[in-house]
Amino acid sequence: MENEVVVSVRDLRKTYGAKVAVDGISLEVRRGEVFGVLGPNGAGKTTTVECAAGLRRPDGGTVRVLGLDPVADPAVRYRVGVQLQHAVLPNRMKVREAVRIFASAYPRHADPDALLAEWGLAEQHGTAFAALSGGQRQRLFIALALLGEPEVVVLDELTTGLDPAARRDTWSLVRALLAKGVSVLLVTHAMDEAEQLCDRLVVVAAGRGAAAGTPAMLRGAHTSLESAYLALTGEVA
Numbered sequence: 464m465e466n467e468v469v470v471s472v473r474d475l476r477k478t479y480g481a482k483v484a485v486d487g488i489s490l491e492v493r494r495g496e497v498f499g500v501l502g503p504n505g506a507g508k509t510t511t512v513e514c515a516a517g518l519r520r521p522d523g524g525t526v527r528v529l530g531l532d533p534v535a536d537p538a539v540r541y542r543v544g545v546q547l548q549h550a551v552l553p554n555r556m557k558v559r560e561a562v563r564i565f566a567s568a569y570p571r572h573a574d575p576d577a578l579l580a581e582w583g584l585a586e587q588h589g590t591a592f593a594a595l596s597g598g599q600r601q602r603l604f605i606a607l608a609l610l611g612e613p614e615v616v617v618l619d620e621l622t623t624g625l626d627p628a629a630r631r632d633t634w635s636l637v638r639a640l641l642a643k644g645v646s647v648l649l650v651t652h653a654m655d656e657a658e659q660l661c662d663r664l665v666v667v668a669a670g671r672g673a674a675a676g677t678p679a680m681l682r683g684a685h686t687s688l689e690s691a692y693l694a695l696t697g698e699v700a
């Protein structure tokens with residue numbers, strides 16, 4: 464259904480002890496789009512998407528994924544794939560073991576070999592996690608996030624640490640996901656990624672949404688998205 468909302472976050476609040484990490488963020492991801500979350504370090508981006516994926520319990524506001532509360536209805540989490548920024552695997556775990564273990568967690572899953580090939584890891588089946596390069600680890604975590612054939616994918620700093628060619632390849636693969644009707648919630652610091660990949664985005668600063676819209680709308684009268692972003696987040700005078 465066109466414009467169907469697959470993730471809805473309304474007035475989200477989350478604190479860690481005395482620290483207010485998210486202070487009233489709202490966003491909606493529609494089916495088949497890439498929705499970006501942009502903002503400075505510590506702005507609350509990861510916390511927001513972790514709540515959206517049902518990995519953290521909000522202190523306030525509402526989260527709905529495919530119409531369900533991911534905390535109260537954990538089954539909906541099988542329909543969400545998550546690639547997290549600081550994920551690690553045991554050093555000795557081989558790529559093929561990782562995909563087998565993750566695949567066993569899903570009632571239905573993609574063909575692991577095809578997925579590894581798609582993400583350029585066909586030759587790394589027998590490689591231990593510790594021996595993978597940064598880019599290979601990143602692609603492995605993306606492949607693991609896609610193993611359950613999710614309808615919604617959360618990608619936190621998708622291309623951080625990848626070389627320019629790998630970033631472009633990754634963007635193409637994400638676009639291929641969209642063509643299959645998958646929706647993407649993407650955390651990024653990269654302005655080019657936001658412009659190239661995101662249909663719509665929210666700029667967050669200090670736990671709040673500072674502005675939202677298409678990249679063109681956010682750019683507005685500024686010369687670039689980066690200059691609009693810096694003005695919105697108050698990072699430059």
Ligand SMILES: Nc1ncnc2c1ncn2[C@@H]1O[C@H](COP(=O)(O)OP(=O)(O)OP(=O)(O)O)[C@@H](O)[C@H]1O
Binds near residue numbers: 503504509
């Ligand atoms: N588990 C935690 N315990 C305590 N404080 C936390 C925890 N996770 C995050 N925070 C704090 O909450 C705030 C928001 O963190 P979050 O990771 O959501 O920001 P972010 O925008 O994703 O940052 P970055 O761009 O640096 O990854 C930060 O001040 C952070 O230090």
